[in-house]
Amino acid sequence: MVRLEASLRTLELTVRRRLDGLLQGNHVGLLPGPGTEPGDARPYQPGDDVRRMDWSVTARTTAPHVRETVADRELETWAVVDLSRSIDYGTAATDKRHLALAALTAVAQLTAGGGNRLGAVVANGAMTLRLPARGGLAHARGLVRRVATAPPAPEGVRGDLAAALDELRRPPRRRGLVAVVSDFLGEPVWERSLRALSARHELLAVELLDPRELDLPDVGTVVLADPETGRQREVETTPLLRREFAAAASAHRDRVAAALRRCGAGHLTLRTDSDWVSDIVRFAVARKHAAGPRVPRRPA
Template sequence: MSQAYPAPPNLRDGKLEAALRVLELSVRRRLDGLLQGNHIGLVPGPGSEPGEARPYQPGDDVRRMDWAVTARTTEPHIRQTEADRELETWVVVDLSASLDFGTAGCEKRDLAVAATAAVAHLTRGGGNRIGALVATGERTVRVPARGGLMHARGLIRRVAETPRAPEGTRGDLAAAIEQLRRPPRRRGLAVVVSDFLGNGSPPGTELDWERPLRALSVRHDLLAVEVLDPRDLELPEVGTVVLADPETGRQREVETTPLLCREFAAAAAEHRERVAAALRRCGAGHLVLRTDRDWIADVVRFAVTRKRQWSDPSGTRPINGGRPAVIR
């Protein structure tokens, strides 16, 4: 039976160039024109760069008061802000061993590459630049931020061609995010693509990647793309199976009883909520992509929702109290 949703092309069948071309055409066909305007980005907003001062009007945010101009003119003035016309985007792509897995239309690794392609397309143009840090746990590949279609294609190819980490190699998302934070870069958009599975911290404590991500949010807008497979969330009752942790190499044979399946689903749901809560505390937009869903449709819904948040007639604040929209 054919699947009812378009999956990312297979990037492991020996025809990488053809697969990347299919991916580009799919992304451009369904995402073109999604974010029209002078300031293109997945997290649009009023901007943070200082602009001109103007007289204060009732309803203006007093936190934007320009006290120097107010003192000089003896009349209240506020400082307007402008959005950068050249956006610099950095993508942290987690390709640790836990993403070399998939039970639906593709592997999570393929979906991470597809998400990178979508971000590259949506932020390209108008002098914008995009760079990437690709982390496998064994190595980190850095692609400098540049503009242009050829660079975007080359970046996606570099991500897709990144060698898989050997089995038993533990990923380190926190270290990859920290590498993006140091040295400091110009303000822009930071995107983290990961399954956020290996947290390395016990329940009830802060996730190991939360602190560097929160520090990154001080200077950049954040977008977290969570890549999931159905087997990350639930186990089927199929009898005896061997469960393997690709980042440690440990294996365990278990009987998938109804009790075990319920406990697994509960633990998975608790971890997902823990990840979502941590991303909210960091102020990150949260986009969930799954290998068993139409990932491009999820990207479209997320981007449209974010755009509508900044279409408030008052033009001063997003809807929903500024909380990130989650597309599940």
């Protein structure tokens, strides 16, 4: 336990030092940007999100207008953490479970302060753990600790990300941010549940990857195992098999990315063989720049 506490504290300090200063001023969701409360209408400008068109003002003035929103001062964030057996895998500098904790710590850091609250739904296919949304540093640390000590899924039990997402729909939560941390293996049967959440929440999807899930090395005969079902198969890593494996992995990632785009989710990829902190920083800075400066309100 002492070693775990020291490891989590080091993780928190690493994230805090690298991400410090990214969030300044009013914000909603993971990064600065528009809020959810309706504000003033203003003329449409090229590059504005057409989903914010104010059709009543447009019809009245015969010129296209968009509706501004007021930045939220308080944010409720929910993290959905997938801890199915495939998460306990890694062949590079770390494993995907560590990346899941890193992503959760980053979300906690980036949404901390100002009365904001953080909660989590943790699922491994066999059990679902709901941690209520509360504010404060002590709560955030305790939440990360609970996720770190969550038991692994029993062998033969598949994860059910869709069921975990549905936990946030019943009962409906106040508008805020939902961060989904998963490796998104298997068919995207979770898309319908995630799309339903997008009607009320800003979405962030953190995809966890290991290089061996994308490309088989030339190692001769190898036994491949499905960590969720326990099924094993001995294969010869021929050039043809390696090409087919890489093509199938690439096609799967494309399907996942397309499903996340249809849901309107921001997509952050963390790999076990890369500097995950730099990846988070680049993503945060890119989203911050994409949000652009807020247009000042016109005087009444």
